[in-house]
Amino acid sequence: MTKPASLPLPAERSQExxxxxxxxxxxxxxxxxxxxxxxxxHATSVGTLCDATGLLRGSLxxxxxxxxxxxIVAFECYADGAVARLKERLEADLPPRECLRxxxxxxxxxxxxLAGRHGCFITNAALELLPADDVLRPYIETTLQxxxxxxxxxxxxxxxxxxxxxxxxxxAVGTFLxxxxxxxxxLGKVESSEKKLVGIVDMTLRALL
Numbered sequence: 001m002t003k004p005a006s007l008p009l010p011a012e013r014s015q016e017x018x019x020x021x022x023x024x025x026x027x028x029x030x031x032x033x034x035x036x037x038x039x040x041x042h043a044t045s046v047g048t049l050c051d052a053t054g055l056l057r058g059s060l061x062x063x064x065x066x067x068x069x070x071x072i073v074a075f076e077c078y079a080d081g082a083v084a085r086l087k088e089r090l091e092a093d094l095p096p097r098e099c100l101r102x103x104x105x106x107x108x109x110x111x112x113x114l115a116g117r118h119g120c121f122i123t124n125a126a127l128e129l130l131p132a133d134d135v136l137r138p139y140i141e142t143t144l145q146x147x148x149x150x151x152x153x154x155x156x157x158x159x160x161x162x163x164x165x166x167x168x169x170x171x172a173v174g175t176f177l178x179x180x181x182x183x184x185x186x187l188g189k190v191e192s193s194e195k196k197l198v199g200i201v202d203m204t205l206r207a208l209l
Contacts, residue, residue, distance in 0.1 A: 028053045028055060028063075029073055029077050031053045032074045033075075033077060033078050035049055038118050041128055068135065072139060075136065075143075082121075083146045090150055097163035099154060100151075107184040107185060107197075108184060110185075119186065119189040125140060151177040155208070156170050
C-alpha cells in the first residue's frame, strides 16, 4: 500500500497565507503526541492540547485544521520514529537471531516499565478509533505494514544465516511476529510481570527453529 499523503504542514500553510510560523512544529507535535498517547483521542480536549503545546485555539486550528488533524500529524511522527528504532535494533551488529530477540525483549521492557501503563500510541489508536475512523485507518494500516516488513526482513536474514528454519514462509512469519509485538504491547497495559512477557519471546523464537 502506498503511504497516505501527509496533511499540509503548518509551515506550508503559513507560507501560503504569507505569515511566518511562530512556534516550533516538532515541539508542538511531540507534546500533542504525548497527550494523545497518555489519554487517548476522545478523552483529550482541545483545551488540554492547547495547554500542553502552548498554542492558542486559533493557532491550533489554523495549523492543523482541528483536533483530528493534529492527531494525524502526531501519529505519523510517532510511527516514523517507532519504525526507525525497530529497524535499527533488527539491523544491529549481532547474529540475526540475537537481533530479533533483543528487539522483542525491548517491547517486554517497555510493557513492564511503562509509567501509567500507557501502552503504544499505534496500538492504542487502532483499538480506540478503528474501524470507524476512515481517515486514520490508512495511516495505521501502513504503519503496521512497515513494521511487518522490517520483521520479515529480519526473518530472511536469519534464514540466510541458518538461524531460522529456511522452509518457513518469511511473510507469514513476519505477520506472526507483528501479532506478537502488538500482543506484547496490549498485555503490557495490564501485565506487570516482565518474566511472563520474556517467556512469550522465548517461545516465539523457538517457533522459528
